[in-house]
Each structure stands twice: as C-alpha cells, then as structure tokens.
Amino acid sequence: MKTDGSNGARGNEKESRFNRRAVKVEEAQRRTLAAADGLSLGSELVPLRAAGGRRLAQTVVATSDWPPFARSGLDGYAVRAADIAEASPEHPATLRVIGAVAAGGLALAAVEKGTAVRIMTGAAVPEGADAVVMLEQTAEAMLECGSPAVLIKHAAAAGQHIAPRGEEFRLGGALAVPGTLVRPGHVALLGTFGYAEVAVRKRPRIAVFATGSELLPVGAALAPGRIRDSNSWMVAAMIEQSGADPIMLGSLPDEPEAVEAALERAWMDADLIVTTGGVSVGDxxxxxxxxxxxxxxxxxxxxxxxxxxKTDPTEAGGTLAVPHRTGTEVLFDRVAMRPGSPTSAAVIAGKLLFALSGNPGACFVGFELFVRPALLRIQGVTESLPQRVRAKLLTAVDKPCPHERFVRTRLISQADGSLHADPLAFSKSSMMASIAEAEALAVIPSGPRGAEAGALIEVILIP
Structure with a gap:
C-alpha cells in the first residue's frame, strides 16, 4: 500500500472531483434567479426608433383617451339614426348635405334633423350625429332649392360605424408593464401616445469564452486532434436572442492562469460571464x-x-488579517439532469458566472434552462423561466436514466389543437446535428423505463 503524502494528496483530489452534490433542475433555477434578482443594470432613455426589441423599464400609460374623439370608421355620411329609421332601397331617406369633413378637420356645422355631413375615414364625427352610413348605401341627389342632398337606402342604429372616444384606451390606462419586450405593435402605441423617447432596461454585456486546448478559431483549418470552437458562437447567438450583447473572448487552453486572466478581463468589461467546457472531472x-x-x-x-x-477566527488569537471576498459563492456545480449534469454556476464579487458543458447538446440545454432565464430576469422579466406545455410523445425514449432528461424534439400540431413531440435523431450530448431543428426539449422523467410512445409529457418551448 502506498502511504507517501504526494499519492495521498492526489487521491484526495481525485475523490473531491467526484464529490459534487447534484441539485434538482428546479432548485438550480431558483438559485440562479435569486442571484439574478440582485443584478439589475438600471435603465436608459432611447429614441422610439431604437426601442424595438428592448425591455421596458417602466410602465407606459395612455396620455389621452384613444380615440381622442369619436371618429368615423369609413367613408360615408354622418347622420342622426332617427332620421333614417325607415330608410330602405325602395324608400330612401333624403337628407340635406350641409358640409364635408376629412380626417384631421372639423365639421363647420352640427348635424340637425334632416341633415347629413359627408365624412371620411378617421374624421371627427360632427356634433349631433350618432351614426355613419357607408358610401355604398347612399346616392347623391339635389333638392328643388338647388341644395345638395343624399339618399340613404338603409336604416342605421345609433353608434354604427363610429369609434367612440376612449373605445381602446382611457387616459392613464397601462399600455405595457416593465419587462415587456417592445414589439412593432408596442412601437405603434408608444408613437400614438407621444413617447418620442422610451425608458428601457440596459442591455446586459455577457463575456463568452471556451476552454479546451483542442479548440481552434472558426476560421482556422482543421488539424489532427483539433476542432473549431463553435460553442462560443452558438452561445453568442443565444445571448443576442435573449436581448443581451456578447463580448467574445475566444478560446483558451486548459491552463488555470489563462482562465483567470480571461475572468479578470471579463469581470471588468461584462455584467455576466458564460464559459463552455472544462466542467467535468477530467485531469x-x-x-x-x-x-x-x-x-x-x-x-x-x-x-x-x-x-x-479584521480577524481570522481560525487563527490562534484571531489577529491574522486575511483577504475578505464579498459576494462570492458557488450556486451549484452539478445538476441532476442529462445532458449537462456538470453545469455549474457561481457568483463572483457580485457577478454571475455560468460554466456550461463543452458538449454542444449539453451546452445548448444548459443555456436554455439557466442562462436565458437569468438574462431575462436581469432585464426585468418576472416570469423568466422557459414555458412548459404538454405534448404526446410520438416515439419512445426508453433508455433508463437516474436523472431527468431533456431531449431535443420537434413539435407537430394536430387538427384538434393537441401537440405531438417527435424526438430528433443525433441527440446525444456530444452531437450537434439536431440542435438547429430543435423546437422544444422533451422532459423525460428519471427512472428505469424512460417514457413510452403515446405518453403525455412536458416539453419546454425553445424561442
């Protein structure tokens, strides 16, 4: 038996590599979001034209009723409904035309009994009128006195073809809440209510690098035993999709000094750090x-x-000064899931560090389950966890596994509104062929049997 100290130290180190307590996915997500809650980056004002795709930093409200006045929904005539209650194609009602009003203008006279005003789509309905008759249900005419008139061929109910004031929004009503992703429709609303500038969350800056002496730049020629660093670029695309800006730090050799130098730079320049590779139990x-x-x-x-x-309580007398590290802790270094069980997260001096697997499939899953929710939470999204829905499994995933599995799958919508999950081929952790086609992650429960074809399972939707 070897009893020298060096062998014992190496043995203890090897043991500690495997001594990583796995936490459930839900617990890892809870810890991640709790850490992200303290990482808000504040807000900034941007021009309306730059607000699309950003997250709102405050509630925006209607600055007036909308519509701000009763307006016509089409081209026609503004009338009193009572004047045309008996109108029909055989016996049209004759009304004297007292004016016309276009969008942006105002009628010069109120509509009184027996009169009408020619009106265009979007124009303010004249005082006295309570209905608009479409142009196709009228005909021009002339009274004996030479005044213009209109023949109304159909009766109309009060309110017909009129959008009343405040029909869509009332003054002070909420248009959107903090964390809302500003879409083109929101931009239209913001412009309608005069928001030339919009308060949005600052975009998080995310440092990205890969570890692995086998990695080459994307533009390099392949060499024996080497592969190109594709994970960094996949992660960067997912970061941009999540509303953040990636800072690309390249790939690093498996050397602690190089990694610490990259972390130092990342900590200075970025709000959050994502690495890929180097999280397993290898040498x-x-x-x-x-x-x-x-x-x-x-x-x-x-x-x-x-x-x-001030003191180190472990030292006799408690007088030795020691470095004090504020806000640094490991959130988890192993998750009860496949793929990606070595996925790890920590807070370093108040900033989140995610260490994802170097296997492409596991890297992809780890980002969806942990990094994307954190990025969304930092941008003010309260419900930032990925959406889960129910789907019927088309083919069995019957391999036993002690942990939950997240299998890349495509979704098929049925005529009755139900969903079918069709697991993709080439879905091993190390394989990337199916990542581009994945529309969801099928959640396969842990256990000795997996999930049979036809089983109703949860699937996590992928943006």
Missing part, C-alpha cells in the same frame, strides 16, 4: 478546478474587490 477540466477553489475560499477574485477582514 484538465480547469473550470471544475476553479469551482472547487471557490468552495474552499481560494478561488478567483477580481483584484479590485479584495479587502481585508
């Missing part, structure tokens, strides 16, 4: 080593945040 998994050191209190810490505690 060269630098991110796993980093998380272990954070647990021990010796992990990376930005230089600007190092202070000094």
């Amino acid at each position: 060269y998994d630098v991110m796993a080593d980093l998380f272990r050191s954070i647990k021990k209190g010796t992990g990376f810490q930005p230089k600007e945040t190092l202070g000094y505690a």
Whole structure:
C-alpha cells in the first residue's frame, strides 16, 4: 500500500472531483434567479426608433383617451339614426348635405334633423350625429332649392360605424408593464401616445469564452486532434436572442492562469460571464478546478474587490488579517439532469458566472434552462423561466436514466389543437446535428423505463 503524502494528496483530489452534490433542475433555477434578482443594470432613455426589441423599464400609460374623439370608421355620411329609421332601397331617406369633413378637420356645422355631413375615414364625427352610413348605401341627389342632398337606402342604429372616444384606451390606462419586450405593435402605441423617447432596461454585456486546448478559431483549418470552437458562437447567438450583447473572448487552453486572466478581463468589461467546457472531472477540466477553489475560499477574485477582514477566527488569537471576498459563492456545480449534469454556476464579487458543458447538446440545454432565464430576469422579466406545455410523445425514449432528461424534439400540431413531440435523431450530448431543428426539449422523467410512445409529457418551448 502506498502511504507517501504526494499519492495521498492526489487521491484526495481525485475523490473531491467526484464529490459534487447534484441539485434538482428546479432548485438550480431558483438559485440562479435569486442571484439574478440582485443584478439589475438600471435603465436608459432611447429614441422610439431604437426601442424595438428592448425591455421596458417602466410602465407606459395612455396620455389621452384613444380615440381622442369619436371618429368615423369609413367613408360615408354622418347622420342622426332617427332620421333614417325607415330608410330602405325602395324608400330612401333624403337628407340635406350641409358640409364635408376629412380626417384631421372639423365639421363647420352640427348635424340637425334632416341633415347629413359627408365624412371620411378617421374624421371627427360632427356634433349631433350618432351614426355613419357607408358610401355604398347612399346616392347623391339635389333638392328643388338647388341644395345638395343624399339618399340613404338603409336604416342605421345609433353608434354604427363610429369609434367612440376612449373605445381602446382611457387616459392613464397601462399600455405595457416593465419587462415587456417592445414589439412593432408596442412601437405603434408608444408613437400614438407621444413617447418620442422610451425608458428601457440596459442591455446586459455577457463575456463568452471556451476552454479546451483542442479548440481552434472558426476560421482556422482543421488539424489532427483539433476542432473549431463553435460553442462560443452558438452561445453568442443565444445571448443576442435573449436581448443581451456578447463580448467574445475566444478560446483558451486548459491552463488555470489563462482562465483567470480571461475572468479578470471579463469581470471588468461584462455584467455576466458564460464559459463552455472544462466542467467535468477530467485531469484538465480547469473550470471544475476553479469551482472547487471557490468552495474552499481560494478561488478567483477580481483584484479590485479584495479587502481585508479584521480577524481570522481560525487563527490562534484571531489577529491574522486575511483577504475578505464579498459576494462570492458557488450556486451549484452539478445538476441532476442529462445532458449537462456538470453545469455549474457561481457568483463572483457580485457577478454571475455560468460554466456550461463543452458538449454542444449539453451546452445548448444548459443555456436554455439557466442562462436565458437569468438574462431575462436581469432585464426585468418576472416570469423568466422557459414555458412548459404538454405534448404526446410520438416515439419512445426508453433508455433508463437516474436523472431527468431533456431531449431535443420537434413539435407537430394536430387538427384538434393537441401537440405531438417527435424526438430528433443525433441527440446525444456530444452531437450537434439536431440542435438547429430543435423546437422544444422533451422532459423525460428519471427512472428505469424512460417514457413510452403515446405518453403525455412536458416539453419546454425553445424561442
């Protein structure tokens, strides 16, 4: 039996690599969002033309009733409904035309008994009128005295073809709440109510880098034993899709010094950090080593945040000053899920760090389950977890697994409104062929049997 200290140290280190307690997906998400809740970046005013695709920072309200006046819904004549109550094609009602009004103008006279005003779509309905008759139900005429008239061939109920004041919005009514994604329809509303500038959440800046000495830049030629770093670019696209800005730091070798240098730069420039690779239990998994050191209190810490505690309670007399690291903790370093169980997250000096798997499928799943919800929460989205719906599984996923599985799948809508989940091929953690086609993640419960064809399961929708 070997009893030398060096072998014992290596044995303890190997044991600690495997000593990572898995937390449930829901618990990992809860911890992630709790950390994200304290990371709001504030707001900024942007021109209305730049507001699309941003998240609102405050409630926007109607600055007037809308419509602000009763307006015509079509071209025709503004009349009193009582004057044409008996009108028909055989016996039309004859009304004297006292004027015309176009959109943006006002009628010069009120509509009184026996009179009508020619009106255009969107124009303000004249005082006295309570209905509009469409042009196709009228005919021009002339009275004996030479005054213009109109023949109304159909009766109309009061309010016909008139949009009353305040029909859509009332003064002070909410148009949208904080965290709302500003879509083109919102832009139209904001313009309607005079919002030339809009208060939106600042876009989070997300540092992205991959670890792995085998990685090459995307533009490089392949070499024996090497692959291109595609994960960083996939993550960057998902970050942009989530309303944030990626900062690309490239790929790094499996060297702690290189990783810590990248983290130092990322901590200075970014609001959140996402890495891929190096989270498993291999000899060269630098991110796993980093998380272990954070647990021990010796992990990376930005230089600007190092202070000094008054005493070290572990020292005799309690007089030795030691570095004091504020707001640094591991949230989780293993999740009870497949793929991506080594997915890890920590808070370093108040900023979130996500370490995703280097396997493309696991990286993709880890982002959807943890990173995207955090980015949305930082931007003020209260309900930031991915949407789950029920679907019928088309083909069995019967491989047993001790953890929940998240299987890439396409969705098929049925005529009766139900959904079918069709698991995609090439869905192993290391495979990427099915990522581009994935519309959802089928949630397969843990257990010895998986899920049979026809089973009703939950699926997580992918944006």
